Amino acid sequence: MVEVRLDAVSKVFSRSGEPAVDTVDLTIRDGEFFTLVGPSGCGKTTTLRMVAGFYFPSAGRIFFGADDVTRTAPNKRDTGMVFQNYALFPHLSVAQNVGYGLKTRKVRGAEARRRVDEALEQVHLAGYGGRRIDQLSGGQQQRVALARALVIRPRTLLLDEPLSNLDAKLREETRLEIRRIQREANTTSIYVTHDQAEAMAMSDRIAVMNGGTVQQVGSPEEIYRRPANRFVATFIGRSNVLELPAAGAGPEHVDVTGPDGVTLRAAAPSNHGLSAPATALVSVRPENIRLTVPEVAGSLRATVVETEFTGMSTNVVVDLAGTELHVAAVQVPAGLAAGATVGVVLPAEHLWVVRP
Amino acid sequence: MGGPAVSVRTSPDPVAEAPPAAPARRLRGGAITGSRWFPYLLVLPLALVLWGYIVQPMLATFFESVGENAGDNYTGFLSSDGVAQQSLINSILISVASVVLCGVVGVAMAFLLRRFQFPGRGLIEAIILVPAALPPLIGAISFQLLYSETGILPRALQQLFGTEEPVLAVSGIAGVLVVHTFTMYPFFYLAASAALRGLDPSVEEAAYNLGASRLRMWRTVLLPMLTPAMVSGALLVFMTSLASYTAPLLFGVDQTMTMQIYINRTNGDMPLASTYASVLGVVSILFLLAMRWYEGRRSYRSQSKGVASHRREVTNPLGRWLAMVGSLVGVAVLLAPVATIGLVAFSRDGSWTTQVIPSEYTTENFRTIVDDPRAFEPILNSLTISAVATAGIIVVGVLIAYAVRRLQFVGRSLLDIGVMLAWALPGTVVAINLIAAFSTGSVFSFGQVLVATFWIMPLAYFVRFLPMVFRSTSAALAQTDPALEEAARNLGASWPRAFLTVTVRLVLPGVVAGALLAFVHGVGEFVASVLIYTSQTEPISVAINNSMYRFEVGTAAAYGMLQIVLIFIVMLVSGRLERGRSSRSAKEATQWAG
Numbered sequence: 001m002v003e004v005r006l007d008a009v010s011k012v013f014s015r016s017g018e019p020a021v022d023t024v025d026l027t028i029r030d031g032e033f034f035t036l037v038g039p040s041g042c043g044k045t046t047t048l049r050m051v052a053g054f055y056f057p058s059a060g061r062i063f064f065g066a067d068d069v070t071r072t073a074p075n076k077r078d079t080g081m082v083f084q085n086y087a088l089f090p091h092l093s094v095a096q097n098v099g100y101g102l103k104t105r106k107v108r109g110a111e112a113r114r115r116v117d118e119a120l121e122q123v124h125l126a127g128y129g130g131r132r133i134d135q136l137s138g139g140q141q142q143r144v145a146l147a148r149a150l151v152i153r154p155r156t157l158l159l160d161e162p163l164s165n166l167d168a169k170l171r172e173e174t175r176l177e178i179r180r181i182q183r184e185a186n187t188t189s190i191y192v193t194h195d196q197a198e199a200m201a202m203s204d205r206i207a208v209m210n211g212g213t214v215q216q217v218g219s220p221e222e223i224y225r226r227p228a229n230r231f232v233a234t235f236i237g238r239s240n241v242l243e244l245p246a247a248g249a250g251p252e253h254v255d256v257t258g259p260d261g262v263t264l265r266a267a268a269p270s271n272h273g274l275s276a277p278a279t280a281l282v283s284v285r286p287e288n289i290r291l292t293v294p295e296v297a298g299s300l301r302a303t304v305v306e307t308e309f310t311g312m313s314t315n316v317v318v319d320l321a322g323t324e325l326h327v328a329a330v331q332v333p334a335g336l337a338a339g340a341t342v343g344v345v346l347p348a349e350h351l352w353v354v355r356p
Numbered sequence: 357m358g359g360p361a362v363s364v365r366t367s368p369d370p371v372a373e374a375p376p377a378a379p380a381r382r383l384r385g386g387a388i389t390g391s392r393w394f395p396y397l398l399v400l401p402l403a404l405v406l407w408g409y410i411v412q413p414m415l416a417t418f419f420e421s422v423g424e425n426a427g428d429n430y431t432g433f434l435s436s437d438g439v440a441q442q443s444l445i446n447s448i449l450i451s452v453a454s455v456v457l458c459g460v461v462g463v464a465m466a467f468l469l470r471r472f473q474f475p476g477r478g479l480i481e482a483i484i485l486v487p488a489a490l491p492p493l494i495g496a497i498s499f500q501l502l503y504s505e506t507g508i509l510p511r512a513l514q515q516l517f518g519t520e521e522p523v524l525a526v527s528g529i530a531g532v533l534v535v536h537t538f539t540m541y542p543f544f545y546l547a548a549s550a551a552l553r554g555l556d557p558s559v560e561e562a563a564y565n566l567g568a569s570r571l572r573m574w575r576t577v578l579l580p581m582l583t584p585a586m587v588s589g590a591l592l593v594f595m596t597s598l599a600s601y602t603a604p605l606l607f608g609v610d611q612t613m614t615m616q617i618y619i620n621r622t623n624g625d626m627p628l629a630s631t632y633a634s635v636l637g638v639v640s641i642l643f644l645l646a647m648r649w650y651e652g653r654r655s656y657r658s659q660s661k662g663v664a665s666h667r668r669e670v671t672n673p674l675g676r677w678l679a680m681v682g683s684l685v686g687v688a689v690l691l692a693p694v695a696t697i698g699l700v701a702f703s704r705d706g707s708w709t710t711q712v713i714p715s716e717y718t719t720e721n722f723r724t725i726v727d728d729p730r731a732f733e734p735i736l737n738s739l740t741i742s743a744v745a746t747a748g749i750i751v752v753g754v755l756i757a758y759a760v761r762r763l764q765f766v767g768r769s770l771l772d773i774g775v776m777l778a779w780a781l782p783g784t785v786v787a788i789n790l791i792a793a794f795s796t797g798s799v800f801s802f803g804q805v806l807v808a809t810f811w812i813m814p815l816a817y818f819v820r821f822l823p824m825v826f827r828s829t830s831a832a833l834a835q836t837d838p839a840l841e842e843a844a845r846n847l848g849a850s851w852p853r854a855f856l857t858v859t860v861r862l863v864l865p866g867v868v869a870g871a872l873l874a875f876v877h878g879v880g881e882f883v884a885s886v887l888i889y890t891s892q893t894e895p896i897s898v899a900i901n902n903s904m905y906r907f908e909v910g911t912a913a914a915y916g917m918l919q920i921v922l923i924f925i926v927m928l929v930s931g932r933l934e935r936g937r938s939s940r941s942a943k944e945a946t947q948w949a950g
Contacts (some may be wrong), residue, residue, distance in 0.1 A: 052561075052565055053564075053565075054561055054564075073564070074561070074564040074565055075563075075564045075565070075566075075567045075568055075569055075573075076567075077565075078567070079565060080565070080566070081561075081562065081565040083558045083561070083562060084558075085556060085558055087556060087558035087559045087561065087562035088559075088562075089559060089562070089563075089577060089581075090559075090581070091577075091580045091581055091583075100563070100566050100568075100576070101566030101567055104566055104567035104568045104569075104572060105567055148562075148566070149565075149566075152566060152567070158565075
């Protein structure tokens with residue numbers, strides 16, 4: 001419905017002096033499902049609350065399309081927010097909760113009833129309008145909160161960890177639902193979560209935040225395959241980051257010397273700025289590392305430290321010349337156990353140079 | 357004042373204070389003694405006590421009121437020209453006005469202290485209940501000394517502005533309302549404060565997010581969610597105001613129900629006094645039932661976990677400055693009553709006439725009330741009567757609480773209601789009931805006439821303050837797992853042994869806190885005493901009242917200081933006892949059982 005733009009937004013809470021959010025620039029495109037992900041305390045919720053208007057930025061501006069809403073009161077912003085704890089009005093029925101935003105928008109009578117029914121149907125709660133909030137399960141409450149935010153057809157939908165109070169199975173079902181409903185309504189949505197898997201599964205684009213700053217913005221695939229720095233590489237998925245000496249560099253690659261002295265070519269962002277004597281940080285995903293028998297040519301010799309069978313794959317921790325390496329292997333050599341010697345293959349096409 | 361006393365820990369707190377306690381597991385009779393008749397063996401004497409000293413006297417009063425002329429006394433309430441109807445109307449109007457005033461003050465205070473952080477907030481919160489903790493008579497006197505035509509503040513303003521008349525002096529009904537507001541707003545404050553604490557701030561944010569203006573958010577979200585707290589606060593204030601006796605007495609408002617009871621009794625028209633007492637009793641019981649009904653309804657607690665409401669820091673310099681000044685004024689206003697009594701206690705009797713504050717000071721008042729045997733007698737009386745009453749209260753209160761919480765028997769809720777009746781009845785009505793019931797010999801007085809004897813005094817205190825021990829014990833019992841007693845039984849202890857060594861031991865802090873409170877309220881008792889005392893049994897409060905009549909203000913205040921010091925000691929001690937238990941139990945101590 002509208003593009004949301006954050007222009008160098010910072011927030012300093014008076015007590016500390018440390019900025020909770022530090023010069024964040026973001027553009028969320030019209031109709032996009034955009035996720036802010038990061039560990040707790042990274043400033044993602046603060047950023048969302050500034051978009052909602054519950055905090056005013058200490059510096060910077062926020063735009064909804066062409067409107068500067070930086071200092072606009074929350075009730076004048078026309079956003080629909082789904083709170084982490086749902087924040088349903090306990091003294092109102094389900095239908096009254098959903099209809100609350102319509103009332104403030106002077107939508108009354110049959111039209112209001114029709115839209116409330118529609119919204120409840122959309123979240124599969126048709127017929128629940130007369131229930132009290134405490135008669136609903138957690139998942140149902142979550143859907144009422146979603147219906148309440150959507151029924152007003154807000155300019156942007158804001159979701160603050162809406163799934164964190166649900167159990168694992170319900171969480172997966174609900175995230176599909178949220179995405180389906182968002183696509184149908186084509187509402188610009190900002191989603192906050194600390195769960196990187198959730199972020200990957202749901203989002204059109206993701207902003208990874210840490211320590212109040214945005215580390216990287218990109219599609220889930222970009223962020224996964226081309227992490228900008230060590231933090232992103234290890235927070236999204238569980239990447240191995242190897243510190244290897246650079247032997248040479250091209251515009252989009254760096255040649256590094258591997259643990260056994262063999263030179264490996266790792267892809268790198270175009271402005272990596274690395275040259276021969278420097279140390280390069282090379283990220284490689286656990287599932288991209290292959291395990292072989294030790295004698296295979298091109299493999300590095302490593303010792304198995306630990307194995308963990310998860311069903312889909314086996315997580316193996318190996319010691320490669322003093323560095324611990326996490327490997328997620330679908331197939332493992334027979335008789336693999338702690339102490340065994342294995343061959344490790346680091347495929348050049350999956351090596352990626354990250355910034356510190 | 358009078359009626360259910362307002363006090364820090366025992367005010368029968370409204371629903372919002374805590375969610376209804378999960379019903380304690382009750383033992384079946386058989387599990388305890390092997391006989392299912394056991395509960396009845398324990399309960400029968402208790403039921404007899406409640407019947408004999410609470411219910412039966414109430415009926416005696418009713419029979420007294422219709423005795424000679426079959427209900428003629430009641431017609432006064434129907435005719436519009438007469439004292440009776442006017443008194444009822446006045447009492448109700450005063451109560452309604454008190455509810456409104458206490459509601460505004462109490463809710464505003466709760467909002468200020470819960471939602472804002474400003475210099476002086478902590479101090480205000482610490483002393484906010486002080487005016488309400490004063491004993492009823494001395495509390496009302498302190499407000500009279502402060503705010504009436506001869507009071508300190510109006511005279512000080514008169515001198516300041518050089519006017520003819522004292523400025524801002526309150527008298528009559530206005531005076532009564534000032535006393536009520538200061539002493540009863542805690543009912544609203546505590547309820548609203550607890551409700552606000554339990555309120556999830558994101559619910560407010562949700563309303564804003566959906567486009568509600570501040571006003572609409574208040575109207576459609578905050579106020580509806582505070583309604584349960586406010587309704588129970590309102591019911592309590594209404595009941596307490598209706599029972600108020602000392603405030604109308606001191607500000608000379610004769611045409612109220614309680615005053616009419618007192619006046620008719622002292623004029624010797626017992627049937628008419630009984631009529632007023634019966635009407636007041638019935639109204640009080642109706643309110644009690646309304647409250648019981650309302651407490652059964654749910655209150656709105658935060659449904660989410662781990663979200664604390666933030667206090668908004670007052671940051672703008674002007675706001676901070678105003679807050680500071682406001683806090684200072686608040687502290688002064690809250691401490692003024694105690695300070696006044698303290699000051700006046702050191703004034704020479706008869707020396708304070710038209711000055712703003714007393715002109716001559718002495719420590720003689722304190723020496724007199726301790727040294728002079730005649731002046732010391734009221735102190736001794738009060739201590740003796742309260743001690744006797746408290747002893748009875750402990751035995752009966754603990755056993756009733758145990759029976760109601762832990763035993764399963766027919767009529768359990770009747771027992772509960774019996775104790776609540778004692779709490780709901782105004783002190784004036786309790787006194788009239790006892791006079792009506794024991795002016796002739798009865799089974800319950802072992803054939804003796806109790807009126808004008810020593811024994812009617814502790815009996816009245818027993819009836820009035822029994823609910824305190826009952827309630828605190830019952831709360832402590834709710835915290836104690838019945839399985840502990842079962843474990844003792846399993847290890848071979850007999851029921852009395854298990855009861856004494858496990859249950860009694862564990863609920864002891866609660867019992868002691870309740871007993872101390874009952875004792876200290878006994879020492880401050882005035883409302884019932886003034887109707888039933890004799891010159892041999894004159895308690896402290898009556899001595900204070902009589903001193904005031906003789907213009908011995910200093911002596912009166914010295915007695916008052918004694919009561920106040922005792923109250924604060926007890927508050928400290930019971931605070932200690934409470935801290936020993938969980939914070940949850942402290943909350944529950946303020947709640948009715950069942």
